[in-house]
Amino acid sequence: MELIIGTKRWSTWSLRPWLVLRKTGAAFTETEVELRRGEATKVDLAPYSPSGLAPVLNDGDLAIWDSLAICEYLAERFPEAALWPADPGARAQARAAAAQMHSGFAALRRECPMALDEAPQAMDLSPDTQEDVGKLVRLWSDMLDRYGGPFLTGSWSIADAFYTPVATRLRTYGVRLGDYGDTGAAGAYVARLLADPDFLVWEASAKG
Ligand SMILES: N[C@@H](CCC(=O)N[C@@H](CS)C(=O)NCC(=O)O)C(=O)O
Known part of the structure; x- marks a missing residue:
């Protein structure tokens, strides 16, 4: 392939x-x-x-x-x-989360492009992007709570692949999830995505 x-x-x-x-x-x-x-x-x-x-x-x-x-x-x-969860309900929710990223979060995507070569630097987010970040925190917190982590529906799935680029954006633009209602679970999830061994391979070669 x-x-x-x-x-x-x-x-x-x-x-x-x-x-x-x-x-x-x-x-x-x-x-x-x-x-x-x-x-x-x-x-x-x-x-x-x-x-x-x-x-x-x-x-x-x-x-x-x-x-x-x-x-x-x-x-x-x-x-x-096992790229999707075996349980039909969890699979449907994982698909919904991936689809939400595929077609949503427009403000965050527009304002905070992935930039793996740039040093993290905090920036002021527009109201629309702040709303997107709040939505992310609620989505991640609810799913992590429901399925018990460590990923959105338990084991790593395609849904987590869809949110890995967002994790890099939050890091690059210094977004503090605690300001958006995170009590720790969403931030820990971001750290987990950024520590994924495959993501680290991509990141190292992106920085060349
Ligand atoms: N819905 C498509 C979107 C793909 C897309 O927008 N790709 C961008 C790169 S990130 C692209 O190829 N842009 C070409 C261009 O800028 O002309 C997908 O999910 O694969």
Whole structure:
């Protein structure tokens, strides 16, 4: 298999399926396309991506071009990796959490891009981004409480891959979750995501 990814320093969409692919234990090659933004990137990605966006997973002659679709495909292809929880209720909630990240948190994503090469520096967040951070704290705290941790639905799942880039954003922009109602569980979850051995491999190579 081959995973086409964007610039590792800031491609959050690429990081998610890359983490999931690592958790399968399958061998894969990665092809990093530098995201130069605008028309140049479209030209660079065109030979690889039917959507003109990264990531893309190539498995034989099959190309899958959306991060969530790639993760779903991997979950079906590698059932032994237990990439979603076995319990139907927990699985539905893990999927809901991943989908919420896939299509939500627009203000946080816009205002706080992933920037793995930048030193952490606190910044003032807009009201919309503050609202997103509050939403994150409530979501994480509720799920960690319900399933007992250490990840959102117990064992690590695709949902946790979807929130790993957010954990880097919170670190980079010095967001103190205690200011948003965290009593410790959400902050500990962020630390756990950032200590994931596969994430550390990605981070080291992103910093090059
Ligand atoms: N919904 C897509 C979004 C992918 C996406 O937006 N990728 C960005 C990189 S992080 C991209 O390829 N941008 C190309 C460009 O900027 O022209 C997914 O989940 O894979």
